[in-house]
Amino acid sequence: MSGIVVIKCGGSTLEQLSDDFFQSISKLKQEGKHPVLVHGGGPDINQMLEQLSIESEFVDGLRKTTSVVLDTVEMVLCGRVNKQLVKRTQEGEGLAIGLAGCDANLLMVKPVNVEKLGYVGEPIEVNADLIHTLIDQQLIPVIAPIGVDENGTHFNVNADTAAGAIAEALGANELIFVTDVDGILKDGAALATVTEEEVHQFIQNGVIYGGMIPKVRAALHSLKGSLPFVRIVNGKHAVFSAGNGLSGTKIVKQTAPTLS
Ligand SMILES: Nc1ncnc2c1ncn2[C@@H]1O[C@H](COP(=O)(O)OP(=O)(O)O)[C@@H](O)[C@H]1O
């Protein structure tokens, strides 16, 4: 199936997404494209954990997830955040269906490192047929990043990683990370294009750090498949649809050779 656009909405920017953003998602549908939303919700999870006085820490950018943390993560992502995004997508005239990666084994995972991280999973397989079926029904899937392993145990998955795996499995034409910055910033300005090689350099020299690392890692992983580039855009200004050039950073395999 062609025309699939995977849009990852970061928790950092959920409150900044405009009505135009959601209307433009249903416009994509009218233009014959197939938007699939994958969302995070890190700040909402932090807030709920704090309210419940549950401690959690990040190890290598991933939330150490005990069983009580997992309960909270599921409650926030599958409940509050997922349903809020379904609501807003439908207010934008799209017909959305909210689900989590554990539903119908959509996102199969294996543990990353049980001792170090607890219930944190990394994707190993995606039930692409299920998403295709939903798309065939003219629905817009809105997916929370809770994975499931072969024993039926649920796992917390970084939302960028989940989006990359879903885009790859669907053979998506576009993967767009919507976040709270204008793209990959260097010396205070967003870079229009960044190559794979530069991404490695920027991680090494600290230009890229923290929450940007799983995004660029997922982007690099996806570039190994059929995607020509991956975008990182600011949720404050993002709107999709034909003729509406998205700003932000494009991550590409390599720059086009310059003509001499
Ligand atoms: N080079 C960089 N350019 C832009 N943002 C960066 C860079 N390096 C690290 N970051 C951080 O990455 C953050 C986005 O990641 P994150 O907070 O996880 O957002 P999201 O919830 O959208 O996934 C930015 O707000 C910024 O603090």
Ligand SMILES: CC(=O)N[C@@H](CCC(=O)OP(=O)(O)O)C(=O)O
């Ligand atoms: C394993 C892990 O770290 N999972 C993330 C899932 C949410 C997420 O990734 O949200 P953002 O996109 O807003 O960062 C977490 O618990 O915060």
